[in-house]
Amino acid sequence: MVSVTNPIDDHEHHHGPAKGWMRWIVTTNHKDIGTLYLVFALAMLFVGGMFALTIRAELFRPGLQLVDPEFFNSLTTMHALIMVFGAVMPAFVGFANWMIPMMIGAPDMALPRMNNMSFWVLVFAGLLLLSTFFMEGGAPAAGWTLYPPLSIQGAHNIPFVVFSVHLLGISSIMGSINIIVTILNMRAPGMTLMKMPLFVWTWLITAFLLISVLPVFAAAVTMLLTDAHFGTSFFNAAGGGDPVLYQHLFWFFGHPEVYIIVLPSFGLVSTIVPTFSRKHLFGYSSMVYATGSIAFLSMIVWAHHQFTVGMPLAGELFFMYATLLIAVPTGVKVFNWIATMWQGSITLETPMLFSVGFIFLFTLGGFTGLMVAMAPADLQYHDSYFVVAHFHYTLVVGGTFPVFAATYYWLPKWTGHMYDENLAKLHFWLSFIGFNLTFMPQHFLGLAGMPRRIPDYAIQFADFNMMSSIGAFILGLSQLIFVYNIIKTIRSGDPVSDEVWEGAENMGLEWNLPSPPPYHTFQTPPDAYLIDKVTATEVTMR
Amino acid sequence: MSSNDSYYIPSKAVWPVVVVAGTTFMLAGLANLINGLGGGKLLLYPGILLLVVGLTAWFRDQSVESETGRFNHQVGNSYRLGMVWFIFSEVMFFAAFFGTLFYTRYLAVPWLAGDGAGPGLFSYEYLWGAVESAKDYTAAWPSNGPGRVGGEFEKMAALGLPLVNTFILLSSGFTINKAHHALLADHRKPLKLWMAATIVLGISFLVLQGIEYHHAYTEMGLTLGAGIYGSTFFLLTGFHGLHVTLGTFMLCMILLRIYRGHFSPENHFAFEGVAWYWHFVDVVWLLLFVLVYWM
Numbered sequence: 054m055v056s057v058t059n060p061i062d063d064h065e066h067h068h069g070p071a072k073g074w075m076r077w078i079v080t081t082n083h084k085d086i087g088t089l090y091l092v093f094a095l096a097m098l099f100v101g102g103m104f105a106l107t108i109r110a111e112l113f114r115p116g117l118q119l120v121d122p123e124f125f126n127s128l129t130t131m132h133a134l135i136m137v138f139g140a141v142m143p144a145f146v147g148f149a150n151w152m153i154p155m156m157i158g159a160p161d162m163a164l165p166r167m168n169n170m171s172f173w174v175l176v177f178a179g180l181l182l183l184s185t186f187f188m189e190g191g192a193p194a195a196g197w198t199l200y201p202p203l204s205i206q207g208a209h210n211i212p213f214v215v216f217s218v219h220l221l222g223i224s225s226i227m228g229s230i231n232i233i234v235t236i237l238n239m240r241a242p243g244m245t246l247m248k249m250p251l252f253v254w255t256w257l258i259t260a261f262l263l264i265s266v267l268p269v270f271a272a273a274v275t276m277l278l279t280d281a282h283f284g285t286s287f288f289n290a291a292g293g294g295d296p297v298l299y300q301h302l303f304w305f306f307g308h309p310e311v312y313i314i315v316l317p318s319f320g321l322v323s324t325i326v327p328t329f330s331r332k333h334l335f336g337y338s339s340m341v342y343a344t345g346s347i348a349f350l351s352m353i354v355w356a357h358h359q360f361t362v363g364m365p366l367a368g369e370l371f372f373m374y375a376t377l378l379i380a381v382p383t384g385v386k387v388f389n390w391i392a393t394m395w396q397g398s399i400t401l402e403t404p405m406l407f408s409v410g411f412i413f414l415f416t417l418g419g420f421t422g423l424m425v426a427m428a429p430a431d432l433q434y435h436d437s438y439f440v441v442a443h444f445h446y447t448l449v450v451g452g453t454f455p456v457f458a459a460t461y462y463w464l465p466k467w468t469g470h471m472y473d474e475n476l477a478k479l480h481f482w483l484s485f486i487g488f489n490l491t492f493m494p495q496h497f498l499g500l501a502g503m504p505r506r507i508p509d510y511a512i513q514f515a516d517f518n519m520m521s522s523i524g525a526f527i528l529g530l531s532q533l534i535f536v537y538n539i540i541k542t543i544r545s546g547d548p549v550s551d552e553v554w555e556g557a558e559n560m561g562l563e564w565n566l567p568s569p570p571p572y573h574t575f576q577t578p579p580d581a582y583l584i585d586k587v588t589a590t591e592v593t594m595r
Numbered sequence: 596m597s598s599n600d601s602y603y604i605p606s607k608a609v610w611p612v613v614v615v616a617g618t619t620f621m622l623a624g625l626a627n628l629i630n631g632l633g634g635g636k637l638l639l640y641p642g643i644l645l646l647v648v649g650l651t652a653w654f655r656d657q658s659v660e661s662e663t664g665r666f667n668h669q670v671g672n673s674y675r676l677g678m679v680w681f682i683f684s685e686v687m688f689f690a691a692f693f694g695t696l697f698y699t700r701y702l703a704v705p706w707l708a709g710d711g712a713g714p715g716l717f718s719y720e721y722l723w724g725a726v727e728s729a730k731d732y733t734a735a736w737p738s739n740g741p742g743r744v745g746g747e748f749e750k751m752a753a754l755g756l757p758l759v760n761t762f763i764l765l766s767s768g769f770t771i772n773k774a775h776h777a778l779l780a781d782h783r784k785p786l787k788l789w790m791a792a793t794i795v796l797g798i799s800f801l802v803l804q805g806i807e808y809h810h811a812y813t814e815m816g817l818t819l820g821a822g823i824y825g826s827t828f829f830l831l832t833g834f835h836g837l838h839v840t841l842g843t844f845m846l847c848m849i850l851l852r853i854y855r856g857h858f859s860p861e862n863h864f865a866f867e868g869v870a871w872y873w874h875f876v877d878v879v880w881l882l883l884f885v886l887v888y889w890m
Contacts, residue, residue: 071606071607078612079607079608079609079612080607080608081604081605081606081607081608160602160604161602161604163673163676163677164673164674164677165604165605165608166605166608166610166611166653167611167677169608169611169612170608170611170612170614170615173611173612173615174615174618177615177616177618177619178619180619181619181622181623184623209630211629212625212626212629212630213623213626216622216623216625216626219622220618220619220622226681226684229680230677230680230681230684231677233676233680234673234676234677234680237676238669238672238673238676239602239669239673264680264683264684264687265683265687266687267684267687268684268685268687268688268690268691269687269688269690269691269694271688271691272688272691272692272695273691275830276695276826276830278629279819279826279830282629283819283820284745284818284819284820285819285820285825285826285829285830286739286740286744286820286822286823286825286826287695287699287823287826287827289740289742289744290703290707290718290722290740290741290742291740291741291742291744292739292740292742292744292745292822292823292826293699293703293704293707293738293739293740293741293744293822293823293824294699294703294740294822294823294826295698295699295702295703295706295707297703298695298698298699298703301694301698302691302694302695305691363717573604
């Protein structure tokens with residue numbers, strides 16, 4: 054056990070939480086803020102999920118039955134914006150807040166006041182975005198990419214969407230600065246960079262990506278606003294501008310964004326798989342370098358989203374080959390996870406189930422990614438349901454499965470109570486089946502020619518759409534089990550030991566802390582020998 | 596990576612949420628005004644008030660904590676690293692606008708005029724070939740497009756006010772450096788003089804830019820609506836001007852704190868942060884001068 058509490062040292066900043074509900078508004082504590090982020094992400098998951106289920110209900114059979122086509126377009130747009138900015142990204146920031154200080158032996162995040170602000174900006178930005186549903190002209194309906202000229206014909210929602218993107222950007226940039234500074238400046242003595250848990254590494258690189266690309270998105274939407282209301286011609290060919298310019302700016306942000314979502318989940322899986330294989334991670338340093346390579350490549354491949362828009366041939370070739378290169382570091386990761394499991398003493402508790410499910414399904418999404426990365430083939434796939442299936446295999450699996458895995462993995466540590474394993478396994482299997490039933494048929498719909506973002510479809514697509522909608526409701530409703538399980542764990546779960554998982558005390562600093570950990574974790578840095586014990590990184594295959 | 600013992604963690608933070616609420620009300624009000632709904636003022640003004648109160652109180656707390664010695668070396672490092680990454684985010688913000696200038700000037704405009712194979716050939720032939728205003732359209736810069744959006748205008752010349760402004764900003768980089776050296780040597784009187792000189796130079800820059808804008812709008816036909824040249828010119832120089840405004844304001848706050856006896860040769864993060872920001876604004880201007888005014 055590490056000595057973590059130091060009650061004698063009664064400085065005024067060594068205190069417990071404030072009393073009452075104000076605690077959550079004025080808190081500067083990394084655990085409180087992490088909890089706020091996670092609760093907000095869960096709430097947004099259900100908001101975005103309701104949009105998705107409305108879409109799937111409309112598409113249950115051909116013809117228009119439930120919603121207007123305009124409102125349908127708003128639903129697809131807002132579903133994506135809410136899921137990406139409201140649910141998935143905040144969930145990973147929540148884990149970063151909870152775990153990074155505990156994993157590197159720090160007392161808290163480096164910039165606690167800014168930490169508080171970055172969360173509350175997120176909440177207000179979300180409200181501003183959702184408020185557009187109630188205005189003249191409705192919510193944005195041009196797709197989450199907000200391509201002009203369609204997006205700047207959006208009546209009253211334009212300035213609200215633009216400002217809410219600015220606020221979301223501010224929130225993420227402040228959160229990222231905080232994470233980078235914490236990792237670079239707050240590590241305990243002995244916790245060298247190449248000893249850090251992989252989740253910390255992936256977040257360091259993700260935060261760098263966020264600070265690099267979000268300002269570009271902010272600039273792009275600013276130009277949308279001035280084009281719509283102040284007479285500029287950035288995206289207007291008559292004035293010498295170019296609507297394709299917006300697509301370049303957007304995807305310079307948008308492509309790294311998908312790695313911003315998936316790199317932290319790589320980190321989570323790299324943390325969870327070793328624990329349940331009872332081996333340290335295979336190829337630690339190659340994992341670090343692969344993460345860096347993916348981040349670098351992600352910034353030079355953006356125009357593969359625009360193969361059909363008209364681009365010089367040299368551009369098409371460059372973006373195609375650069376994109377295909379990403380398969381190399383991603384392959385390194387997948388093989389390292391498999392090598393970690395190889396000859397391990399594997400048990401399949403729910404965190405491991407979700408992690409293995411992630412590795413399998415994400416690899417499928419990666420393969421369809423190779424297909425759409427081929428410029429000549431992409432002319433066929435573009436804007437079809439094949440693309441929808443592809444990016445849900447990467448983003449839903451990458452954005453939620455590791456989040457569920459990590460929640461089950463650390464919830465016992467955070468609360469001191471064990472979750473209900475049977476319910477959790479039910480949650481996994483229903484999610485896994487529901488997910489595949491929803492999105493697997495969409496590959497075939499797309500290849501058969503069904504376009505995306507359309508509220509109606511030709512009669513020959515009816516059967517697969519019905520399967521997809523049934524799958525979506527299974528996937529959506531099974532998340533209620535997850536919420537029920539969390540509440541049950543907090544209220545009446547069985548007490549757990551400090552180690553929680555068999556052998557976990559060799560797998561990370563956090564498993565050497567009490568369950569639940571004290572409000573301020575490391576008042577004094579943990580011992581160097583303990584850091585060495587939990588960070589044995591060079592492991593070979595037996 | 597010294598001991599974590601004395602890392603300062605404030606118990607409560609009341610002001611961040613006030614700042615956030617103020618910002619949101621301000622932006623929501625502004626959005627309503629942009630939509631032509633006058634009621635937006637009812638949100639805009641209270642929002643600005645909340646923002647100012649929140650920021651003032653927050654920075655006051657910080658400076659009191661700094662002067663009472665609550666921040667150890669490690670806390671100072673966190674602030675410095677945070678400032679470096681904030682400036683990096685600003686670099687990327689301006690990079691987007693410089694990228695826009697490059698793309699429109701060297702790709703989009705030539706394509707629209709029919710230059711080059713592929714996109715160029717088709718854009719002019721099929722989109723603009725039959726349009727009256729686009730007859731004899733060439734890829735020359737400055738351009739307001741084949742539609743001649745905004746009508747006749749003149750290019751802003753590099754010599755004249757922009758050159759004067761270049762000298763002004765470069766000098767201000769020199770004066771703030773002198774101020775920093777004075778602070779390090781604990782020479783308070785030269786510190787105040789050099790800081791005041793930097794502020795005067797910053798304000799002069801802004802006044803001259805105001806004159807330049809007025810000239811552009813009233814006599815040169817150069818407005819935000821003057822096609823892609825007007826758009827890139829005003830957004831690039833305008834956002835830079837906003838940063839100079841913010842920088843000048845921050846310099847004033849620092850000078851105020853110097854008069855109150857704040858900062859020592861060892862402990863003056865706020866001064867350093869503002870100085871870095873000022874140098875960053877300086878470098879952006881040099882790029883603007885070369886790429887927007889000169890070339």
